[in-house]
Amino acid sequence: MAFSKAQELLRLAMLATGRRGVTLEDIQEEFSCSERTAQRMTFALQAAFPQTDYAIGEDRRARWNIPARAIAPLLTPSSEELVALAEAIVQLDHAGMPKEAAHARSLERKVRALIPPDKGTKLDVDKEAILEALGHAARPGPQPAADEDVVEAIYEALKGPNLLRISYRRRDEDEPSERIVAPHGLLLGVRRYLVARDTGKGPEANLRHYRVEEIYEAEMLAGSFEIDPGFNLKRHAEKGFGSYESEREFGEVVWRFTPDAAAHARRFVFHPTQSAEEGEDGSLTVSFMASGFLEMTWHLYQWGDAVEVLAPQRLREMVHEYRRVFPALP
Structure with missing residues (x-):
């Protein structure tokens, strides 16, 4: 088997470890191939990995699934992948997102714990060489600052989703005022904005942007709500050049x-x-x-x-x- 084909087969095996497995349509999309080629790839997958499970799902589509443990020994990360993860941690720190940076560091430690000892040393050397060449040891410059407890409350509320009580100061206000909002998402950029609806203005009120740095206190409430069916954070974000959006300027x-x-x-x-x-x-x-x-x-x-x-x-x-x-x- 050609090296490139072996790489594709391993990539397919990784896709097949997902909870729902992999379908012919998934393979066609991932590898930009025809249905016939996708079928041949499933034959090769079953031949290389006898643990492959074949089943017809509730949507009447064929699915191939492989237990993750069957391919785990083949999945040692490359030095480039470790560098990408380290760079992501730097970027999260620089963006003023310490909670996410901590989660990424935890992920990095878990990944490194799974690397066989005989490969770990070389990967460390390669990783440090690349990081040194990229010059990412320190990156000065401005970054947004926010109360970590506020950020934690926002993320917990977004997971629910749950209503959020915030103490917020608008630019035209001398003191912050309290309001209860329904959080829909978070826009990241030079400034961070919480996209939310002020519940005090009724269910038909427009979504507003609240600067995270101007939220002095935040508390997740027990009450939940439903995200607007037509809301899409990506499309909403595209209405702005950065993290600010205005219907009047659009x-x-x-x-x-x-x-x-x-x-x-x-x-x-x-x-x-x-x-x-x-x-x-x-x-x-x-x-x-x-x-x-x-x-x-x-x-x-x-x-x-x-x-x-x-x-x-x-x-x-x-x-x-x-x-x-x-x-x-x-």
Whole structure:
């Protein structure tokens, strides 16, 4: 068997250890192959792993399942995978998410405990070499700060989901006020926002964003609620450029990058909905649908005079007069 085929077979075996096993449709999607090829792969799976269980599920689809212990000895992580996990921990720490970083560190310890001793030393050496080359020993810079007890209460409420009592201060308030909210999700970015509905304003009230750093106290309540059937956090997040979203600002955004900056700008995905158009002069015009003018302004300042806002007019007015000549691009 070719090495690449062996890797694919092991990958398939890992998929088959899932609680629901793996179907032909899953294999076709994962490996971008035809149904016939997927069938041949299941034959190879059963031949290589006799423990494979075949059954027809309640949805009348064939499923193949393998006990995880059958392939555990074959799943020693690579140094690159350990580096990715270590990098994720650094990013969580930098984002001001100590609880998640602690969970990731616990996962790292568990993974390392399962590595055979004869392979652990080499992996350690490789991992440290890669981390040193990437320069991730320390990464200075601003990061959001929040009360850990508040963050803990938010996460526990999101798991329920349960109602959450918060003490929150708006920008136009001198003192925080108490309210009970129905949390729907958490947006991460330069700032963190709790997406929630204020229950005091009725079941038809719009979802609002609460800055986590401005929540002084939070308590999960016993009462639960149902997430809005049509709510999708990913689609909701796409309404904003960063973590802030405003229906009033939402609309088409168009930026034009100069010919000198176009090649650099092509390497960025500014927004999931963006489209890009090349100009005859070598410039690059990027457009997308979003809101959050202030966060756009913060980002665009880094580009100096290498970018021009074509729309909307209000954003153009916020940016245009403050463009500078910088010695480098972001």
